[in-house]
Amino acid sequence: MSKEVTTADTAPALTKKDLNKAMFRWYMSAEMPLNFENMQGIAFCGSIAPILKKLYTKKEDLAEALKRHLLLYNCNVTAGGLILGTTIAMEEQRAKKPEVMPAEAITGLKTGLMGPVAALGDSFDWGIIGTLFKIAAATLAAAGNPFAIAVLLAFVMYCIVELVFFTNLTYKKGRSSIKTIMGSGLMQDVISGANVLAMFMMGAMTASMVTLTTPLKISSVVIQEKLDGIFPGVFPLAALFLIYYLVRHKKIGTGKIVIGIIAVSILCALIGIF
Amino acid sequence: MSTVVIAVTMGIMYWWCRGMIFSYFGFLFISSPVTVGLVAGLLMGHPMQGLIIGGGIALVFAGIIAPGGNLPTDECLAATCVIPIAIGSGMSATTAIALAVPVGLLGSFVTNLRKVVNTYFVKKANDYAKEGNAGGIWRCATLFPVLLAIPLLFLPVFIINMVGQDVVVNLMNALPTFVTHGLEVAGGILPALGFALIMNMIGKEKLIPYVFLGYIVISVGGINSLTAGIIGICIAFIYVFQKREIMEEVSSDE
Numbered sequence: 001m002s003k004e005v006t007t008a009d010t011a012p013a014l015t016k017k018d019l020n021k022a023m024f025r026w027y028m029s030a031e032m033p034l035n036f037e038n039m040q041g042i043a044f045c046g047s048i049a050p051i052l053k054k055l056y057t058k059k060e061d062l063a064e065a066l067k068r069h070l071l072l073y074n075c076n077v078t079a080g081g082l083i084l085g086t087t088i089a090m091e092e093q094r095a096k097k098p099e100v101m102p103a104e105a106i107t108g109l110k111t112g113l114m115g116p117v118a119a120l121g122d123s124f125d126w127g128i129i130g131t132l133f134k135i136a137a138a139t140l141a142a143a144g145n146p147f148a149i150a151v152l153l154a155f156v157m158y159c160i161v162e163l164v165f166f167t168n169l170t171y172k173k174g175r176s177s178i179k180t181i182m183g184s185g186l187m188q189d190v191i192s193g194a195n196v197l198a199m200f201m202m203g204a205m206t207a208s209m210v211t212l213t214t215p216l217k218i219s220s221v222v223i224q225e226k227l228d229g230i231f232p233g234v235f236p237l238a239a240l241f242l243i244y245y246l247v248r249h250k251k252i253g254t255g256k257i258v259i260g261i262i263a264v265s266i267l268c269a270l271i272g273i274f
Numbered sequence: 275m276s277t278v279v280i281a282v283t284m285g286i287m288y289w290w291c292r293g294m295i296f297s298y299f300g301f302l303f304i305s306s307p308v309t310v311g312l313v314a315g316l317l318m319g320h321p322m323q324g325l326i327i328g329g330g331i332a333l334v335f336a337g338i339i340a341p342g343g344n345l346p347t348d349e350c351l352a353a354t355c356v357i358p359i360a361i362g363s364g365m366s367a368t369t370a371i372a373l374a375v376p377v378g379l380l381g382s383f384v385t386n387l388r389k390v391v392n393t394y395f396v397k398k399a400n401d402y403a404k405e406g407n408a409g410g411i412w413r414c415a416t417l418f419p420v421l422l423a424i425p426l427l428f429l430p431v432f433i434i435n436m437v438g439q440d441v442v443v444n445l446m447n448a449l450p451t452f453v454t455h456g457l458e459v460a461g462g463i464l465p466a467l468g469f470a471l472i473m474n475m476i477g478k479e480k481l482i483p484y485v486f487l488g489y490i491v492i493s494v495g496g497i498n499s500l501t502a503g504i505i506g507i508c509i510a511f512i513y514v515f516q517k518r519e520i521m522e523e524v525s526s527d528e
Contacts, residue, residue, distance in 0.1 A: 025412070031294030031301065033399075033419045035392030042399045046415030049408035059406045066403035066411060070396070077297045119475070127472040130302070132503065134336040141308040141329025142367075144322050148308045148329065159298045189518065193510040199481040200506035202469040203488025208499055209333065210469075211462035232493045239463050240485075244470040254346030254471065258379055261463050266456030274459045 012054055014092055019085075022048050023167050026084055027160065030077040039074035044084075051088060055095035065091065068103055075114040076121025078159040081166030083113055086178045089171050109178070116182055120191065125162065128198045130155055135205065202240075210236035214274055280317050281435035284354040285428040287313065291350045292385055293423035307331040307353035307374075314357045327360050328353060330367045331374045334461045338468040346467065348381020349374075355434045363443045372457035373446065375464065388426055392419050484509065 025047040033042040045066055052069070056062040075083060087110060094101035133155035141148035170178050181187055212235040216223045227234055243261075246252045252260075268274040291305030303309055311328015315321040335349035352374035360370035395414040402410030446454065473485065487509070491502050 027298075028296050029412075029415045030297045032297075033392050033395055033415045034294065034389055035396060036389045037393040037396045042395055042411065042415045045399065045403070046408075046412040049411050053408045062406040062408070063404055066406065066408065067400065070399055070403055070411070123472065123475050127475060131336060131468075131472070134302075134306070134332065135499070137306065137308050138329050138332035138336050141311065141325050142333060143329070144326050146312065146321075146325060148325070149312065152303050152306055152308060156299050156303050159302075185518075189514045192517065193514040195476050195478060195481060196484055196513045197506045197510040198472060198476055199478075199484040200488035200509055201503065202473055203485035203490075204492045204499065204502040204506065205488075206466060206469055206485075207489045207492035209336070209465045212459070236463075236466065237486075237489050237493075240466040240469055243467050244473050247470050247474045254467065255379070255382055257467055258347050258464070261467065262376065262379075262457065262460045265460035265463065266453055269456035269459055270452040 014051060014054070014088070018051050018054065019088065019167065019171060022051055022084065022088060023081070023163060025050075026080075027077065027163060030080075038070060038072045041070050041073045044073045045069035047084075048088060048091070052091065055091060064103070068107055071107060071111070073110060073114060075118045076125065078163040079117050079121025079125060079166065080114070081163040082117050082170050082178050082181065083110055084163075085167040085170030085172075086113075086174070088167075089174045093174075113178060113182065120182075123198065124191070124194045125159065128194060128201065129158065131205070132201070133158075135209070203237075206236050206240045207233060210239060212236050212239055212274060216273060277436060277439075280314065280358050281432045283313060283317060284310070284358060284435050285432035288350055288354045288431040289423055289428040292348070292381075292388070292427050293420055295420060305350035305353075307335065307349050307357070310350065310353035311357050314354075314361060318358065318361050320361050323361055324357060327357055327367045327370045330371045331356070334371055334375065334464055335378065336465060336468070338464070338471075346382060346471070347375075347378040347464075348385065349378060351381035351384065351431070352378035354431045355438065358435055359439050359442050362439050365443075365446075368458060369446065369454065371461050372454055373442070375457055375461050384427065384430070388419075388423060391422060391426065395419060 026043065029043040029046055030040055031043070033046075034040060035042075048069060049066065052062060052065045056065050069087075087106060090101055090106045090109065094103070094106065133151055137148040137151040140151060170181075173180075213224050213233075214227075214235070243257060246257060247254070265274065287304055287310055291300045294300050307328040308325065309328070311324040311326075311331070312321060313324070315324020315328075318324070331349065331353055335347065335352070338347055338349065355377050356370055356374045359365070360367075360373070365373075395418055398418075399411045399414040402408075402414065473482075488502065488506060491497055491505055492499070497505070
């Protein structure tokens with residue numbers, strides 16, 4: 001009599017160790033099996049496979065869960081901690097009570113949120129924070145300062161901390177938390193503020209990093225000096241907006257633009273414009 | 275140190291970074307021309323020169339990010355192929371940077387090829403899933419793609435480093451000056467592509483005035499990047515607070 005227990009009680013609870021293992025596996029493998037068919041799908045499935053194995057003791061349940069996580073997944077690795085933690089929490093719930101947590105809800109959340117979360121990670125972490133760190137490191141190195149290495153490592157650490165923080169937060173608070181976080185007024189403010197900062201810095205960095213000057217002279221008048229008198233360094237800004245126009249409105253691929261830049265540069269060097 | 279050791283080290287670094295072992299550690303740290311430059315420099319007995327050339331190459335590529343993992347041009351391929359040759363032949367940093375630009379282009383081809391070849395493991399992983407074989411899927415995620423990346427990523431860099439020096443030095447000497455100068459010009463423009471890609475990703479045309487503002491603060495104001503960053507943060511805060519205030523006023527009127 002006393003041995004009769006419901007499935008809800010037998011489903012094993014996950015420990016902190018399981019969560020850490022999943023994070024470690026995810027950080028290690030996320031981009032390794034990257035492919036055009038399911039992008040990071042194999043890595044996501046492989047990372048939470050030990051957890052699924054622990055949660056689903058029946059073989060067919062496990063097979064179903066593994067197949068579910070082999071579907072297409074592509075997200076920023078460390079901001080993706082938001083999805084990793086949520087998914088683990090949802091799978092844990094499903095293992096206990098499959099009727100309250102349908103498989104479609106898990107897949108739906110993953111595919112629905114990978115876009116916005118990737119946008120957060122790619123534009124905020126990489127586009128702004130990462131670019132600033134990279135520029136700082138490159139500038140130091142170009143001046144012969146080995147401290148550049150430490151600057152690079154600091155950004156690596158920032159990303160790891162982000163992954164650990166987001167995964168733990170969303171795992172503990174469960175499914176509703178990621179929607180609260182992504183949809184909260186604070187997050188919207190952070191993103192719109194970050195966008196303004198990023199746009200500002202794109203202009204600032206164009207001024208400090210893009211170099212384009214003309215050696216042209218008309219009789220004894222140095223054209224670059226005249227231009228600088230009107231609007232200092234107008235060429236880099238013009239180049240930025242020309243490229244932006246081609247990317248955004250002409251939808252030209254980046255590979256073609258790089259080749260175009262090289263071709264036009266060599267041509268202009270031949271004529272002597274730049 | 276012998277050429278073989280250097281070629282093997284460069285091959286391993288490229289394999290590690292584009293095989294994306296330990297994702298962002300490989301993708302950001304190992305792949306950085308700064309790291310590659312320092313390692314190559316240490317092996318060849320010129321750590322400072324390696325660091326300086328690496329820093330120069332890194333500056334050109336710094337703005338290039340990979341939205342959605344699509345790499346437009348590959349700084350790590352450029353660094354692992356160009357830096358040892360540049361140090362070995364006593365090339366100037368400017369020439370090394372000019373050479374790095376076209377080499378970086380080939381990288382996007384290699385990384386895309388890897389994504390095509392890796393699709394093979396999707397099928398294999400699905401077979402393992404049907405059997406409920408969690409370990410098999412983990413091997414598809416780690417061991418197999420990493421092994422496959424050896425001929426794809428390690429080998430080309432190894433070969434270029436083994437045979438490259440004479441070929442590249444002769445090639446660079448044979449090129450007319452307008453080509454090498456043109457490549458230097460392109461190196462100066464390329465960061466703008468990275469910035470344009472970030473602007474496109476943010477996708478808010480009405481924020482373009484802030485680009486001008488940032489540009490003017492540095493080019494006309496002559497302020498350094500760090501101070502410009504602080505000004506940018508202040509502007510971002512003002513923008514957000516203003517927006518919130520307007521929202522609150524509108525909602526209290528209703």
